[in-house]
Amino acid sequence: MLRPQDSPTRETKRLDGLWRFVVDSDGVGREQEWWRAALPGTVRIPVPSSYNDLLVDPAVHDHVGDVWYQRSVFIPRGWAGQRVVVRFEAATHRAVVWVGDDRVAEHEGGYTPFEADLTALVEPGQEVRLTVVVNNELTWQSIPPGIVEVAADGRRRQHYYHDFFNYAGLHRSVWLCSTPPTHLADVTVVTDIDAGAGLVRYSAVVEEAGATTVGVVLRDAQGVVVAEGSGDGSTLRVADPELWQPGRGYLYDLQVDVVDGSRLVDRYVLPVGIRTVEVDGTRFLINGNPFYFRGFGKHEDIEVHGRGHDDAAMVHDFALLGWIGANSFRTSHYPYAEEVLDHADRQGIVVIDETAAVGLNLGIGGGMFGGGSRTTFSDETIDRRTQDVHRRAIEELVARDKNHPSVVLWSIANEPESHTDAARDYFQPLFAAARRADPTRPVGFVNMMFAPPDKCTVSDLADVIMINRYYGWYSETGDLALAERNLESELRAWAETHAKPILMTEYGADTMAGLHSADAAVWSEEYQVALLDVYHQVFDRIDAVVGEQVWNFADFATAPSIIRVGGNRKGVFTRDRRPKMAAHALRRRWLGLP
Numbered sequence: 001m002l003r004p005q006d007s008p009t010r011e012t013k014r015l016d017g018l019w020r021f022v023v024d025s026d027g028v029g030r031e032q033e034w035w036r037a038a039l040p041g042t043v044r045i046p047v048p049s050s051y052n053d054l055l056v057d058p059a060v061h062d063h064v065g066d067v068w069y070q071r072s073v074f075i076p077r078g079w080a081g082q083r084v085v086v087r088f089e090a091a092t093h094r095a096v097v098w099v100g101d102d103r104v105a106e107h108e109g110g111y112t113p114f115e116a117d118l119t120a121l122v123e124p125g126q127e128v129r130l131t132v133v134v135n136n137e138l139t140w141q142s143i144p145p146g147i148v149e150v151a152a153d154g155r156r157r158q159h160y161y162h163d164f165f166n167y168a169g170l171h172r173s174v175w176l177c178s179t180p181p182t183h184l185a186d187v188t189v190v191t192d193i194d195a196g197a198g199l200v201r202y203s204a205v206v207e208e209a210g211a212t213t214v215g216v217v218l219r220d221a222q223g224v225v226v227a228e229g230s231g232d233g234s235t236l237r238v239a240d241p242e243l244w245q246p247g248r249g250y251l252y253d254l255q256v257d258v259v260d261g262s263r264l265v266d267r268y269v270l271p272v273g274i275r276t277v278e279v280d281g282t283r284f285l286i287n288g289n290p291f292y293f294r295g296f297g298k299h300e301d302i303e304v305h306g307r308g309h310d311d312a313a314m315v316h317d318f319a320l321l322g323w324i325g326a327n328s329f330r331t332s333h334y335p336y337a338e339e340v341l342d343h344a345d346r347q348g349i350v351v352i353d354e355t356a357a358v359g360l361n362l363g364i365g366g367g368m369f370g371g372g373s374r375t376t377f378s379d380e381t382i383d384r385r386t387q388d389v390h391r392r393a394i395e396e397l398v399a400r401d402k403n404h405p406s407v408v409l410w411s412i413a414n415e416p417e418s419h420t421d422a423a424r425d426y427f428q429p430l431f432a433a434a435r436r437a438d439p440t441r442p443v444g445f446v447n448m449m450f451a452p453p454d455k456c457t458v459s460d461l462a463d464v465i466m467i468n469r470y471y472g473w474y475s476e477t478g479d480l481a482l483a484e485r486n487l488e489s490e491l492r493a494w495a496e497t498h499a500k501p502i503l504m505t506e507y508g509a510d511t512m513a514g515l516h517s518a519d520a521a522v523w524s525e526e527y528q529v530a531l532l533d534v535y536h537q538v539f540d541r542i543d544a545v546v547g548e549q550v551w552n553f554a555d556f557a558t559a560p561s562i563i564r565v566g567g568n569r570k571g572v573f574t575r576d577r578r579p580k581m582a583a584h585a586l587r588r589r590w591l592g593l594p
């Protein structure tokens with residue numbers, strides 16, 4: 001599925017803006033077929049945005065169930081004879097779409113796009129009603145999982161096994177697009193370096209191809225043609241390529257043309273970065289050079305918008321990454337907006353791309369998140385059906401992001417249970433699915449403290465060891481000397497038993513901005529600085545450690561909890577992106593690293 005774009009043969013119309021909106025508090029909309037007429041009420045809310053924080057109403061903020069969005073759309077009159085598609089970049093966590101009275105699409109999973117072909121249903125110049133029901137419920141069969149409980153007063157309440165707030169709605173753009181009936185449905189690009197030359201292997205899928213053929217042209221950033229090819233798949237050779245590198249996101253443009261004789265039938269232009277990624281022993285190589293990750297686990301989380309994409313906020317976050325000397329981030333804990341990956345490609349920021357599989361672990365926090373005494377993998381909890389949904393989430397992530405040079409590593413889950421045989425049975429087919437979907441990039445998952453090297457049953461399936469550790473915070477609270485010892489001995493154990501690159505994908509401490517303490521008491525800015533410093537000293541002593549990603553880039557909203565004060569405060573920046581003391585300390589370290 002290609003991202004919408006304008007080209008000589010394609011047009012797009014973004015449907016962002018204010019849509020009619022109704023919270024279906026009584027859960028009657030589907031039965032009453034609300035898509036058949038104008039939605040009740042007068043509320044309008046913006047797309048893209050989470051709906052939760054917009055209306056200052058707990059019934060909206062904490063709603064569990066369906067919400068409805070609707071607007072009318074003119075099908076551009078110039079689109080006669082074209083294929084007409086509506087595309088949703090994200091509907092969290094699932095949606096059904098109607099055009100007029102016709103049901104046109106249904107999708108499970110809150111962070112990957114889906115489309116519907118409307119060609120047979122609409123006429124150019126016609127005005128149509130577009131209605132979407134979005135459901136935010138997390139269950140044992142959703143990724144991420146959760147449970148909906150009915151409280152004593154009859155209200156439905158959502159529980160889940162991760163801390164970040166369950167924002168929902170149409171979080172990203174909605175598009176109406178035209179393509180020719182004969183069109184490029186997909187393009188895949190894999191790059192390599194061979195004796196100093198860049199190789200760009202492409203393969204194109206054309207729908208309703210008939211007698212058409214495919215021709216490609218690769219241009220450099222100045223627009224100069226550097227290679228040409230023809231056929232559905234082939235390899236282009238670029239002499240003296242300018243490589244895509246961390247810190248320098250050089251991109252070529254691959255123009256893919258579908259032609260019928262001399263007539264241009266369809267054109268799509270795909271940005272391409274020439275680079276290689278490889279794991280070699282304990283080293284993580286980009287273009288054959290050892291790469292050390294410095295950066296953050298992030299969230300898509302800002303005031304008012306919640307998880308809704310915002311270009312201004314994105315550009316500012318990348319500017320802060322540059323300011324602090326970061327070279328990478330992880331899309332914790334779900335696939336981010338496609339604009340973010342495009343921007344990372346251009347800025348030369350390295351991305352660990354994660355699915356929304358977070359909280360597959362009922363042991364965390366001794367049931368702090370409601371796990372209680374349940375077993376994580378069982379017929380009553382996370383089962384084969386969940387695994388199917390998880391597999392599709394991996395496949396959809398790879399299908400969406402496979403052509404981004406910034407993406408160097410897939411993370412198929414965050415902190416799942418991984419110390420049991422059941423966990424291995426669950427994950428083995430998922431690793432296989434990820435490798436089938438993309439044989440070119442390393443694959444991993446993020447390990448948590450219950451599964452140290454002698455207990456983890458899943459790590460040997462991964463190419464890299466990604467671990468989150470909170471020595472000095474959730475354990476050894478306030479005791480950094482002990483935290484240092486325990487961290488070092490665990491990291492050394494990983495290095496001795498696994499001989500793979502080790503990436504610390506989370507470490508950090510909650511910190512109230514403005515709370516100061518001469519003896520670095522927990523929650524103070526001084527303690528956050530001291531804790532990060534201790535970790536860095538340990539990392540610098542262990543060769544197999546190839547990266548440090550602090551938890552978190554910024555403070556973020558969470559579900560209500562007695563261990564959170566106005567959200568998770570492990571940000572190095574506050575939620576409104578002001579640096580804490582730790583930001584300056586990290587900047588000194590990271591700008592000073594080779």
Ligand code: GCB
Pocket residue numbers: 162163164333414415448468506551568570
């Ligand atoms: C973790 C999770 C992350 C949490 C973090 C914390 O291990 O991966 O989602 O926010 O800990 O601060 O507790």
